[in-house]
Amino acid sequence: MTGATATIEDQLRAILRDVLGVDAARAEAIDDATPLFGAMPELDSMAVAGLLTEIEDRLHILIDDDEVDGEMLESFGSLAAFVRAKRGA
């Protein structure tokens, strides 16, 4: 369970582990510069869709279809920035 103090990055790492099966060591090594879509083998286009749905459900945001693009998923940092902006944090 992620506590109230868990950062958005920590919560996203936990989702990547649970949803995509990224192992703990790899998840820990993920930083803002880590490329995602097109670089992470687990993240095919169906996995992207599932990841976004799980992010919506677990981080309580709504993602519009026109926000889903390569830029948002380019790196872990861009995904975290998107989620942070959505949460207004």
Added chain:
Amino acid sequence: MTAEAAPRICTYGNGEAMLAFGPASGPHLLVLQPLFEEMNRTRSLVVAVCRGLAARGIGCWLPDLPGTGESPQALDGLGWADWRAAVPQALAATGVTIAGSIAFRGGALIDSVVPGRHWRLAPTAGRSLLSDLRRSALASGSDPATPAGYVLSPTLAEPLAAADLSADDTNRTIRLVRDEHPADRRVDGIPVWRRPEPQRDDRLAGLLADDIAAWIGT
């Protein structure tokens, strides 16, 4: 360890495939699989649950819906009504009295067609399944008319978009611990329907078979 009996291969409706697990005696359940890509990803879990139930003396009937799995029909010519109509055809082909259904994910959207009680794992609305397909196309820049390679007729997509879970007192809903939607029980396990590579979770399968056996035995 004793050798498990292989499932029996049956057909129903217009040459659709159905696997039968377990003894002829004892209660029988119809198994409704997830829809679209999630069906492939969960196949191992679904079959492991069926084998687990068979070992507990419960018969399971696992049809492939028209246009899915081993179906001789193409999905693009089928509508939501065809999937709902397939359920009574499958029930008739079992030749036994079905006590209820166990449904995984989107399979729960058609479980109200099955008489009796309904057990569900992580059920989801049709709108969410369609959203996943659409976003997959958006993320990959592929043709949104054929998301993830699926060709959906309007007679399938439109009713599916409106399809939501029926609610009644005979339902039992199981979800994974990180899923905050309403549930009768939460269990720890891998969300195999999300995993891009098919995965097994034998511990989860055993736990689910125990839960179903206790539920149908009460």
